[in-house]
Amino acid sequence: METSPPRIRFTSTLAFRFSIFFLMGILIIFIIAFYLTFNYTYQILISEAQKDASHITDLTITRIENILKPVQQIPITLSQSLEVPDPNYQDIITICRDVVIQNPLVYGSCLAFEPHLFNPHDYWYGAYQFETKHGIRQKILGSPEYDYFNLDWYRLPKLLLKPVWTEPYYDVGGGDTMMCTFSVPFYSIHEGGRRFTGVLTLDISLSSLMTLVQSVRMYQSGFALLVSRKGKILNVPDSVRFNPDILQIAKERGNPQTIDAKKR
Numbered sequence: 001m002e003t004s005p006p007r008i009r010f011t012s013t014l015a016f017r018f019s020i021f022f023l024m025g026i027l028i029i030f031i032i033a034f035y036l037t038f039n040y041t042y043q044i045l046i047s048e049a050q051k052d053a054s055h056i057t058d059l060t061i062t063r064i065e066n067i068l069k070p071v072q073q074i075p076i077t078l079s080q081s082l083e084v085p086d087p088n089y090q091d092i093i094t095i096c097r098d099v100v101i102q103n104p105l106v107y108g109s110c111l112a113f114e115p116h117l118f119n120p121h122d123y124w125y126g127a128y129q130f131e132t133k134h135g136i137r138q139k140i141l142g143s144p145e146y147d148y149f150n151l152d153w154y155r156l157p158k159l160l161l162k163p164v165w166t167e168p169y170y171d172v173g174g175g176d177t178m179m180c181t182f183s184v185p186f187y188s189i190h191e192g193g194r195r196f197t198g199v200l201t202l203d204i205s206l207s208s209l210m211t212l213v214q215s216v217r218m219y220q221s222g223f224a225l226l227v228s229r230k231g232k233i234l235n236v237p238d239s240v241r242f243n244p245d246i247l248q249i250a251k252e253r254g255n256p257q258t259i260d261a262k263k264r
Contacts, residue, residue, distance in 0.1 A: 064226075065210070069107060074099055075109075075200045076163060079186035082197070083208040087188060089118065089127075092200070097129040099202070100136055106168045107131050107178055107205035110141060112148055113198040117188075124148065130175045130203065146173040153181040154199050161185060161196075167228050169204055180228075 059071050077090055089111065096109035108130030118125040123144020131137075139146055150152045156164045163184040183201045187194040209226055 023168075038065065047110070066107050068204075071103065071105060071117075071202055071204070072163070073183040075182065075202050079200050082186045082200075083189060083194065085189050093127045093129070096200075096202075097136060097138070100129050100131060105208050107177065107179055107208070108172075108201075108203040110153075110201045111156055111198065112141065112201070114196065126181045128174060133203075141174055143173075148174075152235060153160045153183045156210050157183040157185040157199050158196060158233055165229075167230055168232055175203055175205075180209075 010102050018036050062082065076096060081087075082089075093111055094189045096111065100109050108128060110126050110128040112126035113122075113126075115123045122142075126141030126148055126149070127138065128137045128141045129136055137245065150168045152169070155192050156166065163182065168178060168180050170176075181201050181203050186197055188197040189195075
């Protein structure tokens, strides 16, 4: 008489296989659902983070502009007051000194002249007042070693005939610190017309701007950068090289969005 154990073993084996296939199908569906949910959530978080960063950036820009605009207006107003037949340059120098003393953002100020226009015997003459550890100091700028006629803070406003901000630079022989300079050309009345006479400047120490920008926090590991028009990073975290070019960093890290933003 024949028995049926083989059929039972076959049935059990088939049921086991169906169970495995069923569990694998559920696992695959779970993995796909988890991936889609994770990706969707990740995109939402990235979008919200970008919105928050953009909002913080706008607020910081507004804050910096509100600080810098009054500073810019000072040399513009003073330069206009010099367009009189007999300007009192010493009064302007005194006012600039007071601005350096009273405004913690301003590191220094210079009233620099074209050759022989302040004094017929002086080829260079730049009355510069600036901060030191021991208070405000004044020095007269101008020499073969410090030929300010060829420096951006003097050359650009003379060339463009309008106020300009310089790129960040280390002012060797002048303020001897990292700074950006706001330079305004000024004119004098000469034979019934206006003659370019020199440049009036206010220097902003980068350390002052760093304090402001470094107060901005982007979550736990983020930080804010202040970038010049030419892409130079002005405030530098410890993990970044000093004064690097943000375009070069973007190329090294393969970040096309940063490259496009810098080009705009």
